[in-house]
Amino acid sequence: MIKIEDVHKRFGEEEILKGISTVFEKGKTNLIIGQSGSGKSVMLKCLIGLFKPEQGKIYYGDEAIQDMDDERQRMLREEMGMLFQGGALFDSMNIEENVMFPLRMFTKMKKPEMLARVNEVLKRVNLEGVNKKYTAEISGGMQKRVSIARAIVNKPKYLFCDEPNSGLDPKTATLIDTLIQEITHEYDITTIVVTHDMNSVMEIGEKVMLLKNGKLVWQGTNQEIFKTDNKDVTSFVYSSDLFKKIRDVQLKENKA
Template sequence: MIKVENIRKRFGEEEILKGITTVFEKGKTNLIIGQSGSGKTVLLKCLLGLFKPEEGRIYYEENAIQDMDEEQQRELREDIGMLFQGGALFDSMTIEENIMFPLRMFTKQRKSEMLSRVNEVLARVNLEGVNKKYPAEISGGMQKRVSIARAIVNNPKYLFCDEPNSGLDPKTATVIDNLIQEITHEYNITTVVVSHDMNSVMEIGENIVFLKHGKLVWQGSNHDIFKTDNEDVTDFVYSSDLFKKIREVQLKEE
């Protein structure tokens, strides 16, 4: 669980986050959505400790980041898995070496132990046998699955995903969404996903935080989002042709 209390973040005179208070729940896929410029990425970077808010506090379980010393912050980083927007695989490393990288950084395991763990997570994302390939030799969807494998190789308590479906076709994006949700439930992780993809909202949005102009204006599940009368949310959601059709079907059924 990650708790955010009254977070405010400024850059110069511009206030980007304006007093956000929320909880990202353990064992659920928590989505942060909103239009460009709403503060999604800034909030994510505050959660990761990359940006320091001017006001407010961020708690991992009961421990505030602001109160942690360097050793505690290092221990927290070991508990965090990160899935970057572009995958961020090292082109010069094999798939095996890419996934092993966090193990080399944060553990003192023998190579045989690390290799065993690499094979475990590759099997979990259905990519057995690609160990010696390089990222350029596999598809974009496979690269994203490798990135997920790397993100979970250290058994993180917290998983952060920045636009995980960026650049993927709809079918592959659904595969990635489902994999993220399955892993979240299977390992009881607190997963936070920044997304603009309404398909992701519909598929895996168990706890959705909607931002507008740096404020949290709505929070609920993917079931609640179709029932809300919040105009900011409905304007955003139903701007998609797909969701207009879904809404038409729902209204007919009602």
């Protein structure tokens, strides 16, 4: 579990996050949505320690990250997995080397142990036998699955996903969403996903937080989105053609 209390973040005179408080639940996919400039990426960077809030605290379990010394913060970073928007795989490394990279950085495992763990996570993301291939030799969807394998190879307690479906076709995006949710449940991870994709909200939004102008204006489940009369939610969510169609179907069913 991650809890944030009254978090403010500013750059110069501009305040980006304006007193956000919420809880990211363990074993669930927690989605952060909002228009560009709403503060989603800044919140994510505060959560992983790249930005330091001017006010408020971020708790991992019972510990506030601001109260941790350098060694404890280093240990915390080892408990984090990160799925970057562009994948961030190393072109000069093959798939096996890419996935093994966090193990080399953060563990004292011997090579056979690392290889066994790499093969385990590659199997989990349905990529057995691609160890010696390079990123240029596999599809974008496969690259994203390699990135997921690398993000979970260190058995993280916390998984952060920044626009995981960026650049993917709808079918592949759904597969990635499903994989993220399955891994979250299987390993009981606290997963936080920043996304613009309303399909993701429908598929895996076990907890959804809507940011607007640096404020948390609504939170609930993907099912509660259809029941709320919050104007910020309806104006944001139903701008999607997909959600307009779903809403129309639901209205017809309710009248029937």
